[in-house]
Amino acid sequence: MSAARGRAVAVIGAGLTGPLLALLLARRGFAVTLLERRADPRTAPAEGGRSINLALSARGIGPLERAGVMPQIAPLLLPMRGRMVHELSGRPALQSYGKRPEEVIYAVGRAALNRLLVSAAERAGATLCFGQRCTGLDPGSHRARCVDERSGRQFELDDETVIAADGAGSPMRASLVQAGVCEERIEPLGHDYKEMTLPADRPGAHALDPGALHIWPRGGFMLIALPNPDGTFTVTLFLRRSGERSFASLADDAALRRFFAEQFPDLAVHHEALLAGFRRNPQGQLATVHARGWHLGGRALLLGDAAHAIVPFHGQGMNAGFEDCAALDALLERGSDWAALFAQFERLRRPNTEAIAQMALENFLEMRDRVRxxxxxxxxxxxxxxxxxxxxxxxxxxxxxxxxxxxxxxxxxxxxxxxxxxxxxxxxxxxxxxxxxxxxxxxxxxxxxxxxxxxxxxxxxx
Ligand SMILES: Cc1cc2nc3c(=O)[nH]c(=O)nc-3n(C[C@H](O)[C@H](O)[C@H](O)COP(=O)(O)OP(=O)(O)OC[C@H]3O[C@@H](n4cnc5c(N)ncnc54)[C@H](O)[C@@H]3O)c2cc1C
Known part of the structure; x- marks a missing residue:
């Protein structure tokens, strides 16, 4: 703790992993600044179109416990004990995830989790700066360059050490690539996704079993649904971007209606609500980011999606990012020579994040095809x-x-x-x-x- 006291660290990105890391570092005595390009999520409306809810599992829960925030997060969680498979014909059938009662995963709202983590980081002593976009590292000084989103004022951070949790499209990663320390390979999935909302039967009353993750596997594509505490479900369609059966083929309304009628007849009473969401919401893209060279000496480190974004089919992207935070925090117990620590962090984590990247892709086939x-x-x-x-x-x-x-x-x-x-x-x-x-x-x-x-x-x- 004493080696850290007062040493300045900037964390870029107040998504899911950035605030957790800021919290853990602040608890160790670092002077942490958390910078985020968006407005403060606690006062601004949530940004749409990006997984309204997610699955949290044991790997993510451990780090949240380590940070002491699980008591506040627990009330947000809805346990899901298995996948409820909806075939085109026949009754939905539950496939349990595990064999013990505690072997469940939890649906959690991204916005609520984000707000809670940001507040916890602030309480632990991190300084929060919203509306500040990092544009990367200055190639000469190796300090992070930023711009104030409202005034357009450009500035450099004084902090010697910057940890970038700025997501899959990380500008910091681009800087490290430019500096020649990072190699990246981005592997697009070719399937996009779109989110919709399945309304509650009445407030708080779910239209489907809220204790399961629902899947409509259709071979080559699928629909999934995760419960929300207000009785709604967030429904996500994963479908090819182009080709015969694809988002491109659903461009006209008649084709879209026909597709839902043919593929998801058991949701017929909710089709209008789903179609409204389909028309309104953006179409998201998915890719795996393979990066090697996550750090520039002790100056800058990539963490979370910035270092290893994966496709969402194992429900592990956030969980892996939380594991990153716990791993870095555990390494800090052994000393705080940033350059050595960052090198060791990458040695520890990259083989694992490559492994989950592969398993996440394999799980796409399992969910959309093999479960049947x-x-x-x-x-x-x-x-x-x-x-x-x-x-x-x-x-x-x-x-x-x-x-x-x-x-x-x-x-x-x-x-x-x-x-x-x-x-x-x-x-x-x-x-x-x-x-x-x-x-x-x-x-x-x-x-x-x-x-x-x-x-x-x-x-x-x-
Ligand atoms: C459809 C979908 C479903 C998913 N489901 C799951 C799931 O069930 N379980 C799971 O574990 N994971 C899931 N994930 C993955 C999960 O969303 C990510 O792994 C997780 O959000 C990564 O957290 P992060 O903090 O690294 O990045 P992000 O959450 O993307 O946060 C990055 C933050 O950095 C900010 N930022 C970006 N650029 C800058 C900049 N230049 N300057 C300052 N700030 C910047 C962004 O505004 C954002 O707040 C899913 C992803 C998708 C797309």
Missing amino acids: DPAFQHRCRLAFELERRFPNRFIPRYSMVMFHPEISYLEALRRGATQAEILEQLDRAPAPGGGIDCSLAEALVCERLPELAGRDPDLRTG
């Missing part, structure tokens, strides 16, 4: 059965990512690949009367999956 496949459902049941028998060795990959922050993303990816092979082998060689061959299962699991021992969730390399 009986073979996939059978494998899920088998995986839960193996978890029941070997809880210290076999944990389904989705559960490792969502419920086990002590297992790094990279380890979840690696163990998940081994587990997939084990499941395939067991499927190919069932017991004589059908079902699982227990001795083969035990041999494979014990031989190929080392026991999971306790470890520090904030400092894993994978």
